[in-house]
Amino acid sequence: MSEKPSQNPREGEGDGSSLTNSALRSHLGDEASRRLLPPGSSFPTASETGQRWPVPAALDGERVDRSVALITGLSRNEVEGLVAAGRVALAGRPVRQRSTKVRAGQEITVSGSLAPERAPALVGDAHVEVPVNYEDEWLIVVDKPAGLVVHPGAGHREGTLVHGLLARYPDLAALAAGEDAERPGVVHRLDKGTSGLLVVARTAAAQANLKAQLGERTMTREYTALVEGTLRSDRGLIDAPVGRSDTDPTRMRVHSGGRPARTRYEVVSRYSAPKPLTLIRCRLETGRTHQIRVHLASIGHPLVGDDRYGRGAGWKPLPPGRPFLHASALELDHPADGQRRYFSSLLPEDLSRVLGSLGS
Helix, strand or coil, rough: CCEECCCCCCCCCCCCCCHHHHHHHHHHHHHHHHHHCCCCCCCCCCEEEEEEEEEHHHCCEEEEEHHHHHHHHCHEEEEHHHCCCCEECCCCCCCCCCCEECCCCEEEEEEEEECCCCCCCCCCCCCCCEEEEEECCCCCEEEEECCCCCCCCCEECCCCCCHHHHCCCCCHHHHHHHHHHHCCCCCCCCCCCCCEEEECCCHHHHHHHHHHHHCCCEEHHHHHHEEECCCCCCCCEEECCCCCCCCCCCCCECCCCEEEEEEEEEEEEEECCCCCCEEEEEEEECCCCCCHHHHHHCCCCEEECCCCCCCCCCCCCCCCCCCCCEEEEEECCCCCCCCEEEEEECCCCHHHHHHHHHHH
């Protein structure tokens, strides 16, 4: 059975461009300065403060994130951060989806400094506990506790899982380059409040292999979740695109302009006390930000304890920031020999205690 969220899904959009950054920037410098930019002005650079400029004809129909990257010289990851922070506007309106297409002559505005924050070099921190489920010379399977941030980012410059990993596995520092400078070896992530399994690569070859498995959907990730209400169907598929909220760029939501997202679920148990609840297993077919949380909330069954996408009042058996969501199983092809490997993790004590208090 396929559950229907509040909005109709549609396919997301890809880059759709074969022009290289250098070739297009070179073309833009001649074309746009002659036809579109005001006399005496120039394209902004990463060292200048926030600016605005008209979209050149050469970028008509391009994605806004690619357009900003090409014009400013920032990386796509850096532009993604600007969009998420609400700092990019198109024709006077904040950009919520980085796949939004631009039109020649529209005005793009980027507020604040365009100089990207340069993070300090990562240093291992032996005080960060790293529970390991499995390790070998190619990969590490971590059993992440709830409350631990996976890698450095805004508001979390130290004390992350990556810092703990670097203290225990110094060889990971060799993978801290380019887009992975702050997440060496990290193949996929878990939210701060989510516990359970994630895989970390120890070599560049293993990282490329594992990322390819994610992209090809041959890596299986299974979660155990407790949701509000009674799911009537024993199993189902939630197939609905997920993208950033129009009103809060730190939140995600189901809407037609989002990226394709699919979550399968299967009911494990149903409870009636202290209220109607359902324990389920979820399997990700895609890996969008907050996907399980957003999908379940969209069909009227938010996670217990999810204070961001759930119901604000009522029974709260878990501390703030701790939803009932645990990455309980991980299955992948080992990058060394291609053999299928399966890893599992029992529910942590806090979630087991909640289950023990329920009645049918």
